[in-house]
Amino acid sequence: MAKTLGSEKHKALISLLIKKREAAGLTQAQLADTLGEYQSFVARLESGQRRVDVIEFLELAKILSFDPFSVLRDLSQS
Incomplete structure (x- = not known):
């Protein structure tokens, strides 16, 4: 199995998560607080x-109000 960090699918997932966070109107710090983590975790x-x-x-x-199953389905088809 190939490494996943930095793969095109990993980049697509990260891009989606950033877009969803921004669409929710949350900063990294606010999302981290909701998760019970530090801002550096989200960064x-x-x-x-x-x-x-x-x-x-x-x-x-x-938290970000998206369907995880549809995201996984889309990623698996790319």
């Missing part, structure tokens, strides 16, 4: 320095 996610695990992804979907 590392959004810069592609760390992976998003499944549980984090589901929590982000809930």
Whole structure:
């Protein structure tokens, strides 16, 4: 299996998460606070320095109001 950090699908996921956060009107700090994390946690996610695990992804979907299943379906087809 190829490494995923920096892959096109990883970049697409990160781009989507940034767009969803911005559409929700949240700063990195506000999202981090909602997640119970530091702003640097969100910054590392959004810069592609760390992976998003499944549980984090589901929590982000809930907070940012998007359907995680449709996002995964779209990513798997790209």
